[in-house]
Structure formats: structure tokens, C-alpha cells
Amino acid sequence: EDQVTQSPEALRLQEGESSSLNCSYTVSGLRGLFWYRQDPGKGPEFLFTLYSAGEEKEKERLKATLTKKESFLHITAPKPEDSATYLCAVQAGRYSGGGADGLTFGKGTHLIIQP
Amino acid sequence: EPEVTQTPSHQVTQMGQEVILRCVPISNHLYFYWYRQILGQKVEFLVSFYNNEISEKSEIFDDQFSVERPDGSNFTLKIRSTKLEDSAMYFCASNEQGRNQPQHFGDGTRLSIL
Numbered sequence: 001e002d003q004v005t006q007s008p009e010a011l012r013l014q015e016g017e018s019s020s021l022n023c024s025y026t027v028s029g030l031r032g033l034f035w036y037r038q039d040p041g042k043g044p045e046f047l048f049t050l051y052s053a054g055e056e057k058e059k060e061r062l063k064a065t066l067t068k069k070e071s072f073l074h075i076t077a078p079k080p081e082d083s084a085t086y087l088c089a090v091q092a093g094r095y096s097g098g099g100a101d102g103l104t105f106g107k108g109t110h111l112i113i114q115p
Numbered sequence: 116e117p118e119v120t121q122t123p124s125h126q127v128t129q130m131g132q133e134v135i136l137r138c139v140p141i142s143n144h145l146y147f148y149w150y151r152q153i154l155g156q157k158v159e160f161l162v163s164f165y166n167n168e169i170s171e172k173s174e175i176f177d178d179q180f181s182v183e184r185p186d187g188s189n190f191t192l193k194i195r196s197t198k199l200e201d202s203a204m205y206f207c208a209s210n211e212q213g214r215n216q217p218q219h220f221g222d223g224t225r226l227s228i229l
Contacts, residue, residue: 031214031215032215034217034218036220041222042222042223043119043206043208043220043221043222043223044158044206044220045220046217046218046219046220049215049216049217051215087158089158091214091215100146100147100148100163100164100165100170100171100213100214101163101170101171101213101214102148102150102160102161102162102163102171102173103150103158103160103218104160105157105158105159106157107156107157108157
């Protein structure tokens with residue numbers, strides 16, 4: 001069974017204080033690891049896809065990295081508008097004739113950036 | 116930027132009643148998904164749909180659930196006889212090429228069963 005564990009569950013930072021969020025996964029043949037941001041009352045908003053160990057993606061203050069067992073979302077000099085829940089999800093290499101594979105999500109990290 | 120739209124934003128229904136949740140995926144997307152999120156819990160996969168048939172479904176997606184693409188733009192989730200435990204946010208998602216591609220989510224329908 002595919003499993004995704006995110007830590008910490010919640011994180012409170014001061015504006016400008018950099019940190020990292022962790023996503024550990026167990027999956028039978030990783031097809032892709034996805035990071036999403038979710039604001040209260042909204043749907044997940046896509047941030048990054050990572051496909052293989054060693055891969056890195058960057059967008060503004062966010063950088064995602066991937067190893068064979070975990071992914072990190074690094075937040076550099078965060079601002080209050082970065083406050084959200086960050087979700088990690090994996091797509092496994094199950095055979096699916098149609099190719100429409102569901103994602104397995106972690107519980108997320110609730111990030112608060114204080115001014 | 117094109118987006119996935121879901122209606123209604125909030126649905127209140129009596130237990131035992133049928134409910135239909137509606138989604139309009141992004142126009143050039145071919146793969147469609149439903150997920151649910153019970154308050155305080157993780158987002159859970161329900162079902163995926165491609166080429167007018169179910170591609171994959173989870174254990175949650177039992178005989179009470181069905182999906183349909185009634186026309187060229189809508190994608191619906193029907194719950195036949197709702198239970199209290201069906202109360203959740205239901206998210207629709209879509210993508211263009213299926214596997215390996217990011218799925219783009221709507222803002223959800225909050226379903227409250229009384």
C-alpha cells in the first residue's frame with residue numbers, strides 16, 4: 001500500500017526565517033511526486049512535479065528536491081503570503097490501462113509565516 | 116488561466132437522499148478525477164475516468180457512487196443514498212495526458228449530510 005508521511009504537521013516561522021518541510025513516501029514504483037499548496041476553503045494548487053531521485057525544481061521562494069525515500073520543500077526567506085497547507089502526493093507505477101492514476105496524499109504541513 | 120469549476124460550492128442534503136456534484140474540467144483535458152477530503156483528514160482518491168469509462172477506483176468508491184460525463188463539458192459524481200459519513204469536501208481534478216502529469220483541482224463542493 002502506498003504511504004505518504006509529512007512532517008512537521010504544523011510549522012510557525014517568522015518572516016524571513018527559512019526552513020524545510022519533509023515528505024517521506026513508500027510506493028511501489030514511483031511515477032511522480034507532486035507538491036501542492038492548499039489555502040483554507042480552496043482546492044490544492046499545483047506547485048511542482050518531481051520524477052527521479054536527484055531532481056530539483058524551483059519557483060520563487062520555494063525549492064523542491066527528491067531522493068529515493070523522501071522529498072523536501074525548502075522555503076527561503078518566506079513572506080506572510082506563503083502561509084498555507086503544503087501537500088505532498090505520489091503517483092505509483094500501478095498498471096492502469098487508461099493511464100489515469102490516482103494520487104496518494106499526505107496529511108500536509110500547515111505553515112504559518114508571522115510578520 | 117483556465118481552471119476547473121465545481122458546482123454547487125455547498126450542498127446540504129438529508130441522509131438517504133441522492134446527490135449529484137458537478138464539475139467542468141479544463142477544456143482540452145481528457146482525464147478526470149474525483150477526490151474527497153473529510154474535515155481535518157487527508158485528501159483521498161475516489162475514481163478516475165478516461166475515454167468514457169472508469170480507469171481506476173479506490174475502496175471508498177463503492178456501489179453507492181457513480182460517475183458520468185453526460186456531455187462534452189461536464190463531469191459528475193452521484194451518490195445514490197447518502198450517509199452521514201459522506202459529509203466531506205469533494206474535489207474534481209483534470210489533466211491533459213493522464214499518468215505522470217500534474218492534476219489540476221477545482222475549489223470543491225462542501226457536502227453536508229443531515
